[in-house]
Amino acid sequence: MRPEKEAMLNEIRDRVEDSVFVIMTDFGSMNVETAQNLRIKLRDVDAEFHVVKNRLFKHLAEDIGGSELKDGLSGRTAMVTGTGEVSDVARVLRDFIKINQVPTLKMGALEGVFLSESELKALADMPSKDGMRAILVGTLAAPMSQTVGVLTAKLSSLLYVLKAAEAQKADA
Numbered sequence: 001m002r003p004e005k006e007a008m009l010n011e012i013r014d015r016v017e018d019s020v021f022v023i024m025t026d027f028g029s030m031n032v033e034t035a036q037n038l039r040i041k042l043r044d045v046d047a048e049f050h051v052v053k054n055r056l057f058k059h060l061a062e063d064i065g066g067s068e069l070k071d072g073l074s075g076r077t078a079m080v081t082g083t084g085e086v087s088d089v090a091r092v093l094r095d096f097i098k099i100n101q102v103p104t105l106k107m108g109a110l111e112g113v114f115l116s117e118s119e120l121k122a123l124a125d126m127p128s129k130d131g132m133r134a135i136l137v138g139t140l141a142a143p144m145s146q147t148v149g150v151l152t153a154k155l156s157s158l159l160y161v162l163k164a165a166e167a168q169k170a171d172a
Contacts, residue, residue: 005056009056009060012050012056012060013060015048015079016060016079018081019081020110021082021089022081022108023080023081023093023120024072024077024078024108025077025080025093025104025105025106026075026076026104027076027103028075028104030100030102034100035078042082042089042093044092045082045084045089045092046082046083046085047080047081047089047092048081049078049080050080051077051078053077054073058073068107068114069107069109069114072106077106085128087129088128091124094124107120
């Protein structure tokens with residue numbers, strides 16, 4: 001491999017190794033202005049959008065997500081990498097695609113596990129880690145608050161009985 005290609009491959013490898021996920025897209029008819037708008041939106045969720053050559057990326061595909069990634073490389077490919085929350089990135093991509101119709105999702109990898117297009121779309125519908133933690137805490141706290149409510153109701157009932165008995169003795 002020529003030194004220029006080796007340098008490009010090393011750059012791609014560094015980006016992939018430094019990120020938690022890789023999402024492959026087909027940027028097809030995307031113009032420069034649209035690509036720049038996408039880069040700005042992705043930057044807000046700690047992600048980057050880079051056009052890559054399929055031939056170069058095939059060298060890394062086996063290490064990232066297995067042969068599925070390698071087999072799915074065709075057309076004009078761009079990769080989205082980053083250290084942010086993958087569900088947030090998938091959500092940004094989904095919303096951007098709804099508005100601009102480009103890029104189209106191909107596939108991806110999350111911590112070495114292959115993700116199909118449908119799995120990437122499902123990630124966009126999932127809450128972020130913080131949202132899931134909040135749901136978990138709420139689920140764990142619900143029985144405790146219900147127990148407190150029941151105990152308070154029983155205590156109140158006892159208090160009403162004692163007040164009624166006191167009132168009855170005062171009348172007698």
